[in-house]
């Protein structure tokens with residue numbers, strides 16, 4: 154990999170610096186650096202460590218991103234353009250799923266109409282009622298390889314039209330094995346300045362891990378990767394991902410027996426792993442704190458979400474040394490529903506941040522995508538402003554200052570909420586270059602301020 158010199162960037166508040174990247178590391182910081190390699194004009198923008206999403210579900214997010222919503226389409230031209238744009242972002246042979254079609258957009262669809270739009274991809278379009286899927290020929294050939302169901306419509310000559318009525322269950326069976334395309338998500342995350350993620354899915358098994366590992370090896374998913382799992386997970390020989398904590402999913406309606414919970418913690422310890430427990434409700438948190446008090450907590454143990462944290466639980470969190478990995482964007486995205494559903498007295502306990510930090514509890518931020526948007530800049534705004542989508546406040550005292558909000562995303566994957574990564578000699582060249590100095594960017598955090606994202610010394614996103 155060729156060295157890269159970023160010219161005229163701001164580092165830790167000091168402008169006009171050059172930063173040299175070599176062998177995936179920061180190899181020089183100073184004024185007017187010389188030496189071999191390509192140069193990139195930073196135009197005075199801040200260079201900060203790449204952001205980490207400490208809690209995301211990659212495959213589910215990719216699967217959702219694979220769908221195109223057609224609801225806003227008004228005519229045939231827009232229908233064509235919407236689909237073509239989505240297809241252009243996918244490699245030939247890939248699948249595209251579009252939903253929300255209505256006949257007034259482009260008339261009755263069949264395989265021939267869709268083939269003209271998508272001659273090289275597999276395309277399926279669902280109508281608004283959900284009763285009808287229309288598949289193009291490549292998609293149709295794949296799902297009917299073992300024969301067509303009675304639900305598949307045929308024309309007078311007996312040829313399949315591509316229209317399948319009420320064939321959802323049948324289709325799902327044939328498409329279940331189809332892995333989602335990770336490259337679009339990789340690009341989206343890169344455009345947000347994200348250079349590393351922790352996938353917290355309890356469902357991750359060897360097969361899912363292999364999918365993610367392959368995406369990382371091919372570059373489709375350029376971000377560094379830590380994987381959680383409920384069961385055992387082997388570290389790959391090439392170290393393409395790190396194995397993170399064991400994920401314990403709790404469900405308030407069916408909490409596990411206390412001894413089972415302790416056994417799962419013990420099981421994680423025999424694998425040499427920390428434990429991350431999904432705690433959205435106060436009941437889930439109480440059980441979890443009790444379990445850690447008996448089993449003992451260790452470095453790396455985490456509370457995921459911390460949706461409701463009663464004030465009296467904070468000293469226990471601190472004493473046990475647990476990290477809270479929160480999702481500030483839920484305050485924005487779901488806040489109006491919380492205000493309607495959560496008792497007023499409990500609203501101060503929702504997605505705490507500042508009070509945890511003040512008590513010395515490590516806090517890191519994340520998206521929990523696909524359940525909230527994977528834009529960390531939206532998360533930062535919510536962490537600062539504590540406003541719902543309609544502008545109503547939730548726990549204003551839990552708001553943090555802009556710099557702190559950014560730092561929630563700057564911990565290491567192995568120690569979220571721990572020391573903030575810095576632009577310093579020898580640090581990994583996982584970087585986010587902004588269009589403007591940091592103070593300006595933090596005045597109104599927004600993803601549009603990202604100029605370039607660099608992972609392992611190589612650009613993976615450039616805005617221009």
Ligand SMILES: [Zn+2]
Nearest residue numbers: 208210353521
């Ligand atoms: Zn989650």
